Amino acid sequence: QVQLVESGGGLVQAGGSLSLSCAASGNIFSINTMGWFRQAPGKQRELVATIRSDGSTNYADSVKGRFTISRDNAKNTVYLQMNSLKAEDTAVYYCNLRQSVVMNYWGQGTQVTVSS
Numbered sequence: 810q811v812q813l814v815e816s817g818g819g820l821v822q823a824g825g826s827l828s829l830s831c832a833a834s835g836n837i838f839s840i841n842t843m844g845w846f847r848q849a850p851g852k853q854r855e856l857v858a859t860i861r862s863d864g865s866t867n868y869a870d871s872v873k874g875r876f877t878i879s880r881d882n883a884k885n886t887v888y889l890q891m892n893s894l895k896a897e898d899t900a901v902y903y904c905n906l907r908q909s910v911v912m913n914y915w916g917q918g919t920q921v922t923v924s925s
Contacts, residue, residue, distance in 0.1 A: 811835035811914045813904045818919035821894055825923075829889040831904030831916055841908045843880055843887040847900035847921075854903070860887065872898075896925040 817829040829845065844859030858868045858878040866878055877890040887904065904916035 811837060811906060811908075811912075813906060813914055813916035815902070815904050815916045815919040818902065818921050820922045820924065823894060823896055823923055823925045825894050826890070826892045827894060827921060828891065829902055829904075829919060829921075831887045833885040833887075833904075833906050833914075837885055837906070838908045839882075841906055844905045844907075845878065845887070845889045846903045846905055847898075848903070848918075849897075849900040852900075857902070858889065859905075891921070894921075894923045896923050899923045 812834050813831055815829060815831045819827065821827050840862050842859050842861050845857040846854050847857050848854040856869055857872055858866065858876055860866045860878045860880050862882060875893045880887045899922050901918040902921050903918045906914045
């Protein structure tokens, strides 16, 4: 019984910035991994960034140095700050929470469009 709700997203010009948020609710264990994935038109879903409950992070090579993932455990919320956006960042961004192999939850997705 976990629900994830994304907010943010929208339309931005290349070189601009955008911030995403995802609030989790339900039966959430204190030790977990939250992250962001994205799916561009005609492509498979790919990992963008993850962050563990201890604060350790992992980024896709394509976003290193441009995106920053963070979380607020008290609010059960994960964030993604996106800077220096490129047209190829255009995708639907999905929030993810993983507590075990079988306890893996997804948000509904939020559209990010970068114009060039």
